[in-house]
Amino acid sequence: MADKDNDKLLDHAYDGIQEFDNPLPTWWKWIFYATIVFVPLYYWDPLGIGEGPGKEQAYEQSMAAFNAAHPKTGGTYSDDQLIAFAKDPAKVEAGKVVFTSYCAACHRPDGGGMIGPNLTDDFWIHGGKPTEMLKVIVEGVLAKGMPNWGKVLKPDQIEGAVAYVQTLHGTNPANPKAPEGAKYPPDSAAAPAPAAK
Template sequence: MSSLRQALSGAGAVLLAVHPTLAQTAETSAPTNASAPPPLLWFLISMLVLVLLVFWLILVALLAWMRPQLRQIYDLPTVHDTWSGRVLGLLVGDARLVKGEVRDELLDHDYDGIHEFDNDLPPWWKYGFVLTAIFAGCYLTYYHVLQNGQLQGAEYAAEMQQAALMVSTTSDDPNQLTTYTALTAPAELSSGKSLFATNCAPCHGANAEGKVGPNLTDEFWLHGGEVNHVYKTIKFGVNGKGMVAWKGKLSGKQILQVSSYILSLQGTKPANAKPPQGEKEAPAKTLAAR
């Protein structure tokens, strides 16, 4: 009895060990069955390509077999010079419909031994010119006369407006201007001075006179001289102009301290100041915060 019990317990252990393996096999086999449609799709596409190829070969063989009869029809005077006859000529090797008439008639003048033939322009060129003229007329009427469509400038402005709506209006949104007021407390300006000396002086000079970066002590600004514009420039930087973004290196309060310190330097006229750059604005200290 005990031996039977041991045998049953051993069989149960084997089943428990095999069961996860069977489950994993079933799970891994499911994607294989799910991926069955793609081979069927490729088979249908291959059959379609094969049918088209066979149809093309039959058509080419039929045209080659009927070419003498088509040539006789093409040579008829009532067919040869018609537009449909020129289309038929493409099937028998005459490309007048594409290349035009080649008369090889010399004009009665030459220059430096160079003679000019009196041949027609290729029909494909004439058709293309006519289509271009029609397109230009439709474009002019639609965009400039009726003004139903947007020109490039208006289309660009509309796309930029749509893109701005898709950007989140959080504190990290460069399109959302802050509403800070410039700090005036001596302790805040002192902190801003220390931060400026450590991070900004290498490019703008110890006294903000301008080195690689612009002079920050005059009335001219490249990206706005109000405290919130200066804050935005420091936080997000200026792509392609060498001004890096400091939002990951300075806190919001530190950026405001630096911005306020920069505005406190207005009109200090340091030595060796860099020439003005940008647009002239009223002294930033008199501007109200937005």
């Protein structure tokens, strides 16, 4: 509110209009400055003002939850994780869908092998550990005709594919492709015993 006694008329005039030198009240300005000070606190909320854990802690918590749901070791999977996928019926079922659509053309629907090697026997060109299968599936062997699926499939489809390929081991399909590569000791945890005939 203009205090008539203190109002100072500025000495310029535009089109005959003059103005007072009428600064904002000090208390008003201090509230304004205080809001500036509070902005970072509200914006980044490091301390968790009000309810909730605060942005930093909330971030840590959601990352921890994500990592728990997607276990990885240093950005890659361990054999144990991939073996666990092979025991998860949902993963295997999803993997079967992937295998039928993307892999069966070369490896045969039963994995017995055609253009691609037999995936049911004990012999592996690139190694029979689940992590070794994963590497071939993700990176492919382009020179030999195995596509790099890491670019095509989503991570959960790849996980399913690795799970399903493990379950093919020892299934003894009819007319399999001849063994290629080196014998890999059957992974007792992942591989079902060869079907009795």
